[in-house]
Amino acid sequence: MALGSVFSGCLALETQPKLSEVKAVLDLLKNEYPDQKVYVSFTLQNAETISEGTKLADAAKAVAQYDQVIGVGVNCIPPRLVTPAIKKLKEATALPIIVYPNSGASYDATTKTWSAAPAEDDFGKLTKEWLLAGASAIGGCCTTTSADIAKIAAVLNDQ
Template sequence: MSRNPVAEALTQHDTLILDGALATELEARGCNLADALWSAKVLMENPELIYQVHYDYFAAGANVAITASYQATPQGFAARGLDEAQALTLIAESVNLAKRARDDYRAASGSEAPLLVAGSVGPYGAYLANGAEYRGDYALPEAEMKDFHRPRVEALLDAGVDLLACETLPSFAEAQALVSLLAEYPESSAWFSFTLRDAHHISDGTPLSKVAALVNAAPQVVAIGINCVALESVTPALQTLQALCAKPLLVYPNSGEQYDATSKTWHSAPSGCTLHDKFPEWQQSGAKLIGGCCRTTPQDIAAIAACCQPQ
């Protein structure tokens, strides 16, 4: 039977704080991530920077670090001339960096808070590196989808993640394949986090009601939510999920800034709204795990962590 680290941690805290953007922080520290591998590139070139970002998020008050494996797949690394064994070693290293940051932070701070490492499993669309994780417009037979995900999932589990973060999922078929794949590792658990078309549908158009039914019936999926979405999309989608699903809800949206795909630049949102502003609203809408995705920082995470106190 799978362990449920989320339920265990929620016995100690009403709300678990997730970390924020990894890539944004790496870029701020001088990394050029204009690359199909995105932050996984830094696993090859400067892993200590990843360790430092994880440490800074724990120091800001995060309970959960998400590993730098979102775009780390044997297929992606093969394009860089790495064989599968080398790729799997790098995926394991993404876990080791997060675990070391957690252990060092705990030793330095004396913190007794629950501190988890979630192994990032990005969608097939992230490997395509063409924006497909926001559309879900790819069709791969379930067996091939499982074959794509299996090596990374196994490497993350073998390296000792507390759970998997199956995130930025745009496709119902991919979620079904991941539920089936998890059954091959019966002691594993995962959260599933989706991108949205609107407050009632994930990116490929599947109703959230159908997604919730899948997750409700999957004992190894211990939380469901949304990530990499605009701030204004969050509350209505959470309210939809709250009515459909008894499992803990999670949300880690982008910052309030807006992305211009033409110029590939970010601009301040007219509302000036922040994670901190929306945090109480999301709690009231049932969110139990809250953090940030693109363009969020340790300062953002510190601001929402300050809203939370242990029970």
């Protein structure tokens, strides 16, 4: 079965910074919409910890307890955090791992300008690395470009 068909019609609980909020939504879905499939992706403060301080592995284990959850991952994080995050997720759960980082560009709130992503954040090279680490679905989030997505697609289509 193609992975795209697995995620077809599912609800994305994405860019989640806080485990308790995710669990509240999952409890609601379990009670009110028991047939609704969902995947959860977290934001991170570092490769091992979600934004509010829970260990990523603990968050993955917690959401994996819900039968409706069909995937778990990270998004809107710098590309450099993705590979170690995948490894933490793989240690914690057998669910498919979903990753879609931002471009790695940084925003300066004082000057209200963006600085370009580091050259090492090449989505073609990184997509291969993420696949080898165990990612099941790969995409891009904030500030990724059509060129970044084309590099991801080229690698995925070559598989």
